[in-house]
Amino acid sequence: MSQRHTLQVFEQYQKARLAFVQSVADLATRPQNIETLQNAGVMALLRPLLLDVVPSVQQTAALALGRLANYSDHLAESVVRGDILPQLVYSLAEQNRFYKKAAAFVLRAVAKHSPQLAQSVIDCGALDALVVCLEEFDPSVKEAATWALGYIARHNAELSQHVVDAGGVPLLVLCLQEPEIALKRVAASALSDIAKHSPELAQTVVDAGAIAHLAQMILNPDAQLKRQVFSALSQIAKHSVDLAEMVVEAEIFPTAFACLNDTDEYVKKNCATLIREIVKHTPELAQMIVNAGGVAAVVNYVASTRGNVRLPGIMMLGYTAAHTESLAMAVIVSKGINQLSIALNEETEDHILAATAWALGQIGRHTPEHAKSVAVANVLPKLLQLYMRTDMSEDLQTKAKKALKNILQKCVYLPVLEPLLHEASPNILKHVVAQFSKVLPHDPKARRLFVTSGGLKKIQEIKAEEGSPLAEYINTINSCFPEEVVKYYSPGYADELLERVENHANKA
Structure with missing residues (x-):
C-alpha cells in the first residue's frame, strides 16, 4: 500500500509539472499575460524544468521560454541573464528531435531582437550546435536550426560571418534541395540574410552553388517560397557587376518576368527589386534585360501597382534610362513616360514621388528628342509644383528641381x-x-x-x-x-x- 502511495505521489508530481509548463506555454501565447507571468518569476521556475527527467516537460518548458523570449528584448535578456542558453545548447546535441526544435526556437527568439542578443547566442556556443542540426534527418529540426541561423545573420556582416565561419552556408544550400517547402523557404531566407551585408558574404553564398538552386524555384507555386527566392537573388545581385552577371547567367529571364504579374504583392515587389538591382550596374546588363522584354514588363508592372510595391519598378525604369540614349528611348517606346506621369499624379508619399521625378529626369536628360517626349506628357508643371511646395521633403524638392533642370537643358x-x-x-x-x-x-x-x-x-x-x-x-x-x-x-x-x-x- 505504501509503495503504491509513493508511486502516486511521484505520478502526481510529474502530472503537476507537465500541467504547469503546458499552462505557461499556453498563457505565453497571449500578450496580455506576459507581464503577470514575468512578475510571478516564471523564468526561474522554468529553468530547472529544462533538465527534467520527463522529455515532454523539458520540451514544453523550452517552448514556453521561447514564446516569452520572442515577446520582447527585455524577456530575451532575462533568458540570457538566467544562464539558460548553455543548457539549451547542450540539449541541442544530446536530446531528441522534439527538444531540439524547442531549443532552437528559444535561441532564435533571443537572437532576433538585437545584435547584442544574437552575440549572446553565439557566445554560448550555439552556432556549432545549430549547424550540426542542419545535418539531422528530421526536416523540422533542420527548419528550426535554419530559422535561428537566419535570425543571427540578419543583423550585420560580423554576425553573418560567424555563421559562415561555422560552416553554415553549404548546409543551408543543401536545405534548399530538400523536398519540404517550409524548409526551402527558411533556407532561402537565411541565405538572403547572409548575402545582403557585403559582396564577400554574397560571394560565399554564390560559391556554395546557391544561385542555380534558387533559379530553379522562381516559378514554384508556393508564393512564400518565391518571395524568399527573389529576395535572395536580389541581395546577391545588388553588390557588384560580377554577382549580377552570375544571376543573369542562371537564365531566369525572361521566365521571371511572369512573376511581375503574380497574385502575391511581395512576390511581385521582390521580382521587380531583383530586376532593378541588375539593371543599375551597367548598360550591358540593362540591355540584356531590355532585350529579354524587361522594360515592357516593368512598365505594365508600374501601371498595375501602387505605393511601395510600385517603387522598384519606377526605379528600374530610371536606372535603365540613365545609362544611354538608346536605353532611355527603349523606356520611351515602351510607354514608360506615360506610366511615370500617372504615378507622379497618383502617389502621395514623398519618397515615391522623389523616385518618379528622378526617373523622368533620367529619361529626359539625353537629347532634345528625349526631353520633348517627357515634356509633352505634361509633367513639367507637376515637377515645378513639387519643387515649389514647402511642405514636401527636402529630398523630393531636390529631385524635382534636378529633374526639371535635366529636361529643360535639352528641351x-x-x-x-x-x-x-x-x-x-x-x-x-x-x-x-x-x-x-x-x-x-x-x-x-x-x-x-x-x-x-x-x-x-x-x-x-x-x-x-x-x-x-x-x-x-x-x-x-x-x-x-x-x-x-x-x-x-x-x-x-x-x-x-x-x-x-x-x-x-x-x-x-
Missing part, C-alpha cells in the same frame, strides 16, 4: 515651356529662358508663336540683374524681334502710349 519644344514662364521660380526660370534664347533665333514660326501666346510679354516682365546670365538670355531673345515690338510688350508701354495720346490731343 527645345517651346509649347510646353511657355506655361513655365508664368509660374517658374527664379532658379527654374533661368533654364526656361535659356532654352528660348537657343531656339528663337533660328525658328521664325516659333518667334510668331512666342509673341501671340504671350511669351514675349512675359519675358519683358522678368527683372534680371544687369550682366547676369538671365539678362543675357533675355537680350538674346529680344534681339530676335523688331525694337518697336519689344517695346510694345514692355511693362508700362500702354500707359506711355495713352499719355502720348493725351499730350497730342492737348497740343491740338
Whole structure:
C-alpha cells in the first residue's frame, strides 16, 4: 500500500509539472499575460524544468521560454541573464528531435531582437550546435536550426560571418534541395540574410552553388517560397557587376518576368527589386534585360501597382534610362513616360514621388528628342509644383528641381515651356529662358508663336540683374524681334502710349 502511495505521489508530481509548463506555454501565447507571468518569476521556475527527467516537460518548458523570449528584448535578456542558453545548447546535441526544435526556437527568439542578443547566442556556443542540426534527418529540426541561423545573420556582416565561419552556408544550400517547402523557404531566407551585408558574404553564398538552386524555384507555386527566392537573388545581385552577371547567367529571364504579374504583392515587389538591382550596374546588363522584354514588363508592372510595391519598378525604369540614349528611348517606346506621369499624379508619399521625378529626369536628360517626349506628357508643371511646395521633403524638392533642370537643358519644344514662364521660380526660370534664347533665333514660326501666346510679354516682365546670365538670355531673345515690338510688350508701354495720346490731343 505504501509503495503504491509513493508511486502516486511521484505520478502526481510529474502530472503537476507537465500541467504547469503546458499552462505557461499556453498563457505565453497571449500578450496580455506576459507581464503577470514575468512578475510571478516564471523564468526561474522554468529553468530547472529544462533538465527534467520527463522529455515532454523539458520540451514544453523550452517552448514556453521561447514564446516569452520572442515577446520582447527585455524577456530575451532575462533568458540570457538566467544562464539558460548553455543548457539549451547542450540539449541541442544530446536530446531528441522534439527538444531540439524547442531549443532552437528559444535561441532564435533571443537572437532576433538585437545584435547584442544574437552575440549572446553565439557566445554560448550555439552556432556549432545549430549547424550540426542542419545535418539531422528530421526536416523540422533542420527548419528550426535554419530559422535561428537566419535570425543571427540578419543583423550585420560580423554576425553573418560567424555563421559562415561555422560552416553554415553549404548546409543551408543543401536545405534548399530538400523536398519540404517550409524548409526551402527558411533556407532561402537565411541565405538572403547572409548575402545582403557585403559582396564577400554574397560571394560565399554564390560559391556554395546557391544561385542555380534558387533559379530553379522562381516559378514554384508556393508564393512564400518565391518571395524568399527573389529576395535572395536580389541581395546577391545588388553588390557588384560580377554577382549580377552570375544571376543573369542562371537564365531566369525572361521566365521571371511572369512573376511581375503574380497574385502575391511581395512576390511581385521582390521580382521587380531583383530586376532593378541588375539593371543599375551597367548598360550591358540593362540591355540584356531590355532585350529579354524587361522594360515592357516593368512598365505594365508600374501601371498595375501602387505605393511601395510600385517603387522598384519606377526605379528600374530610371536606372535603365540613365545609362544611354538608346536605353532611355527603349523606356520611351515602351510607354514608360506615360506610366511615370500617372504615378507622379497618383502617389502621395514623398519618397515615391522623389523616385518618379528622378526617373523622368533620367529619361529626359539625353537629347532634345528625349526631353520633348517627357515634356509633352505634361509633367513639367507637376515637377515645378513639387519643387515649389514647402511642405514636401527636402529630398523630393531636390529631385524635382534636378529633374526639371535635366529636361529643360535639352528641351527645345517651346509649347510646353511657355506655361513655365508664368509660374517658374527664379532658379527654374533661368533654364526656361535659356532654352528660348537657343531656339528663337533660328525658328521664325516659333518667334510668331512666342509673341501671340504671350511669351514675349512675359519675358519683358522678368527683372534680371544687369550682366547676369538671365539678362543675357533675355537680350538674346529680344534681339530676335523688331525694337518697336519689344517695346510694345514692355511693362508700362500702354500707359506711355495713352499719355502720348493725351499730350497730342492737348497740343491740338
